Amino acid sequence: MLDNLIFLSAPIAGSILLAGILGYFGNHILSRGIIFIDIAVAQIAALGTMIGLLLGFAEDSVSVEISSYVFTLIVISFFALTKFQKQKISQEAIIGIIYCLGLGLALLLVEKIPGGSNYITKTITGNILWVTWKQVIYCALLFALIGIIHIYFRKQFKGISDSNRNGSLPFSIQKTRMFELVFYITFGIVIVKAVPIAGIFLVFILLVAPTAAITLFTSNWKKRFIGSWVIGVVGSVLGIYISYVFNISNGPAIVCLLGISVFILAFVKLFRKQTLKS
């Protein structure tokens, strides 16, 4: 058992770390109604990696990583800056279109790279079991830095996320755009870092499920942050334990556990209120 604990310690630390930062971002994402942003960002990052490989950089080299970041930051800045124009196409639709075009281009390029189809499946699955302590510590430092930026701008970010619901912007357009740029760039960096470690689906579920579960019951920001952290961490640790006991992969186990819990909670909420009324 002790051996297993040592073996599992890095994945557990990694998933707690991810649950922390993604639980925070998730509340903003849900309030803004741009649920699939991370899948689109991850796809663009993968496209950037593939283009880096096509340009002849070595696999896992710094240049490839830079190429991946450059692509992501260009697309996400474009997304942040076009947000406040009067537009008939909703943001979520733009996200869908970005995802579609990113994946379409990736599929065209795949044939030019030896073993390219690997990159498409790799982004989908990921494997948190093989995360190393070095990666965990590097991520912890990076996420702490991003956390500090977000604590500093917390009121501005909250105001903009809330404005999605009540419609009035809290700042002038120029200021809002600047804050949006900071918000989306930090978010993009987190996603680019998190997806290769955990895979698209685990990142997606840690982003959306804990905050969806807590938002069913409260709309207070502070309660939502704390609630989603608790749910995310408990879900990840429990998921890793279940995957160990039943010998299934960890990522999928956590995803199913957290995802199904949200649906159960939603139905509890739906029927509990109804019985109270009657």
Add this chain to the structure above:
Amino acid sequence: MEILEFMFIPFIACILLISINVYFGIHVLKREIIFIDIALAQIAALGGVIAEVIHQSNENSLAGHGHEGQPWFTFTFSFIFCALAALVFSLLKNKKIKIPLEALIGIAYAVATTAAVIILDKSAGGDVHIHDMLTGAILWVGWHEVTILAIVISLVGAFHFIFRKKFFKLTDNYHKADTGVKNKGLWDFLFYFSFGLVIVQAVSVGGILTVFAFLIIPASISSLYANHWSSRIFIGLGVGAVVTILGLYFSWQLDVPSSPVIILFLGVVLMLSLIFKKIFRKQISDN
């Protein structure tokens, strides 16, 4: 004229897919549940995977039984899963649930995909399955699939045409408390269920990505130029048809996979129409 022979079936398949997807795409954009088709496709696929596993384990217990496929068994499971998903989504669109339906759709998508991965892990060849579902191969589609697709689309299309007023009203007032439609839950269920039937057939012909692109890009382009349902459908259909012809032609000439080319062309048309719209509007305001 080799190209005509080779491209005729894919062309018909694309036109069929576009015609129904433009219509549903407008619904989906108005309701802001963009990723519903990916979720429904994945849930139906999970049903298929479970059916296959049950079938395999039955076959093992009845050793020596012939290795014939069981398409109807698989189909029934996909069908049931699709109906269940439709039921859940129509129930959860409720004032008491204060989170956007898109979030629940996303979670359902993630759970369905990873559950399929867990199940396929226990059997074999999981990776290939996921990749195939994503891309599809519209060039290799045969008359058989196209005929089934045409039948499903015309049945669902006729159903939506007969009750079009109800469906339009439901979607136009989707974010309001009162939709003005009686038995809202039932019609919502019928909407998701019929949509799911089309998506399952469409994905098996065109792959998830192509269907997704056909669903949202033509409908987005049409939203730039028109507000009425019928004119939006015609604009989307026209753009889609032209782009499909161009896309199939270029993929033939350059010898590259056809669906990515069609998707990228659709993206280019969207960009051009956005720019065009901007310049055009400026000219009007200048005058």
